[in-house]
Amino acid sequence: MHRYRSHTCGELRSADIGSDVRLSGWLHNRRNLGGILFIDVRDHYGITQLVVRPGTDVNERLSSLSKETVIRVDGAVVARGADNVNPELPTGEVEVEVSGVEVLGTAEQIPFTINAEDGVNEERRLEYRFLDLRRERMHRNIMLRSAVISAIRQKMTAQGFNELATPILSATSPEGARDFLVPSRLHAGKFYALPQAPQQFKQLLMIAGFDRYFQIAPCFRDEDARADRSPGEFYQLDVEMSFVEQEDVFVVIEKVMTELFEEFGNGKHVTSPFPRIPFREAMEKYGSDKPDLRAQLELVDVTDVFAGSEFKAFAGKHVRALAVPDTGDQPRKFFDQMGEFAVEQGAKGLAWVRVGEGNALTGPIAKFLTEENTTALVERLGAKAGTAIFFGAGEYDEVSKIMGAVRVEAARRTGHFEEGVFRFCWIVDFPMFEKNEDTGEIEFSHNPFSMPQGGLEALNSKDPLDILAWQYDIVCNGTELSSGAIRNHEPEIMYRAFEIAGYSNEDVEREFGGMLRAFTFGAPPHGGIAPGVDRIVMLLADEPNIRETIAFPLNGNAQDLLMGAPSTVDESRLKELHLSLRPSAQQALKAAAEAKDAAEAKSGSEAKDGDAAE
Known part of the structure; x- marks a missing residue:
């Protein structure tokens, strides 16, 4: 028999009655009924009930173990009594009568319950995220996420797309949010930027002739958290296609989204085809460019x-x-x-x-x-x-x-x-430009790489605020899943569009020299989109907060409470990176360290007082 298990904790059925088995997992729950122990043991696959007779060494051992201890048990599969069958568990018709036990991993007193959804606050849950992920709901959400990503890959490949990787370390780009910067050790005073999106690289892949690209792409943006936005990083289904118009992109994405939400949506109806709603109409009728059509x-x-x-x-x-x-x-x-x-x-x-x-x-x-x-x-x-x-x-x-x-x-x-449905729509015909309320300057309203409707003639002859872009959003139940666009692939149009937004030709060449150079060597018409994976899973899991679908998210203040990020860096590391902190930053770090020490000292004192009271 295998060292740790012959079966998983979700595998045993009535056909296994009479078999000798070995299970390993976490001590999920324990009940003592007249000296007979009933123990639920849990692993990734499910829960099996154990029964332990009184007056045995095994009974004494299992009675003293704390919940969440990792154990290995040997025993025989027996039928549960008719009154003891649990129809809610796949293993509910059987139990294992334990004859031997081994402790594989001891557990301290857990800070919150695992086998019930109590009211523990989010900060505590994120501090002990490895425990929080053991809870049934969180485990289910993360496995849903895994299944959704796997299905996305299959569906994109079936439509002729190739999964290609793009760089993580790159140059800064005006995507609309703040970059995360990475100082260069080899090039003093210079910085890499983590990609807000693989925008330029996926366009370069089209220019390189790969035709249909996709990637489950990590993106990094230094922006504040919201219920539907995780600070720091997120993942998206990044897609780009050559020789396409707007409707070609819609056909591909509608098929993927319809199949995905029908497969994982717990029976909720997906309305199809998705209506196309012009931006200005959406604002007039619904007051939002991400309308909830339910x-x-x-x-x-x-x-x-x-x-x-x-x-x-x-x-x-x-x-x-x-x-x-x-x-x-x-x-x-x-x-x-x-x-x-x-x-x-x-x-x-x-x-x-x-x-x-x-x-x-x-x-x-x-x-x-x-x-x-x-x-x-x-x-x-x-x-x-x-x-x-x-x-x-x-x-x-x-x-x-x-x-x-x-x-x-x-x-x-x-x-x-309307309950029990997923109502998608496309928001189309976005304005190419908008006026900055503070400065009065004309700037891009969304993606600067979008193709203006009417091309160069529109840029030269129309009021910038009247120019529409071949740009679109996909929305589901009031949640924006993605923006996309038919791209501007002509240098002359790119120069003119950026000129209207206040960029000189020199600015454009400095900021986008690689892409601009590529456009001069034969660029195909192309377009794409990038639906957010985190938001897709949030909708499918029916969760109100996106952090409930991410294994290790940052909290609302962009902190990792489990690993302690962001953290301080010692002076030698800063010197190696050609960096130094301003005096005000050093003082702030010192004050934060002193406050942390004081809090820990107070916590320790309260713990001692509590022990004395007990």
Whole structure:
């Protein structure tokens, strides 16, 4: 028999009754019923129940072991009693009557329970992530991630794509976030940058003639955490294709996403084909360029209805309305709660009216609306008796953000929200440029390597803010999975686009010399996209936070509490890298070290007091 196991802890079935077996795993749980020990032993594959009779050396040994001790047991497979069968476990019809035990790895008192989802805080969980990953939910999420990545590889290969690797150490690039910089030991004062994305390299692969590339690519961005964004690093399905237009990219990605979400989505329906929604339409109807289409309500621009109105709250402002049908029986509490929600999103309040019989309006602002306002609103919104109308007024972007959130919340609260589905869409026709609110300068709105719609002629003849790009996002249930674009592969167009954004030809040649040089040697039309693997798994696992689908994530402050990163570096290492810290940084490090020492001393003192009390 094998030194550690003849079977895994998820393998035994009724057909194995009567067999002698050897199992190894973690002591998951223990129950003592009248001297008979029932122990759950767990490994990667599942759980098997052990039974240990009283009055034996094995019973005494297993009674004293702490949970999460790693053990090896020998015994015989026996049938469980009819009342003891556990239908929730694949091994639930049998148990192993233990005749021998060996401790393979001792365990100290664990800081939180493994066999139950208690309310331990995230910082504690990340500090002991190796324990947290033993929990059933976390183990399931990480295995889901593994299966999803494996399936992605199979599906991309089946469509003729080749998996190719791109560099991790490279040059800095204006991708829209801060780079992580790596100082060079050999080249004093110079730095590598970790890639925010393999953007330039995958385009160079197209120019090199590889036609269809993909990679499960690590990307590094020094940006703040969000529920759907992990700070520091993330992974994406990086894709690039030659001789394609926008729809060609859509066909490939829709097939992969549809199959992926049908395979791993626990029976949730995937709506297909994915609708194409222009950016400006998305902002008007949904208040967001990542709309949650499960919410079956739309916003309507009613600014013109109140142009010149004497109602000061709306006069001269952008006004967006949301009609919510079948709310005639909603109590006043509903409207108050929606107002509170809007305030949480940054609004000063939420105006509303209710449509009654004969289009009569009631509600806090009804008295301020003229008969002309009322008629125009009811017609524009298609509102019938029993409809509530919510209003947002202010600057366009502010109103869009607030009313976009109100749209989804109102749909959830009133039954106008579709559960149990994955609703994808493509957001298309993004503006090529935008105006910086602080400086007033024209800059790229998204990826600077996108091809402008209309090419060079559009760049030379149109207002930059009116130029659209062959750029697109894929969105699922209100989560942006990826941006992509048909690339700009012509040097003349590239120079002109960057000129509009404030770059000189010398700037372009300095920043993108490698790619620009490649364009002059025969570049094919090409395009691509890069859906985020972490976000895909987050949606499939139905987790609210992306860190729940990553084995070893940084916390919200971009710290690795398990390994202690970021950490200080000694003076000799800094000197080797031609670096020195400013005095202010040295003082900050000293203060942090002193604070850490004080905290540890206090913790030790409290622990001693606790021991004395016990």
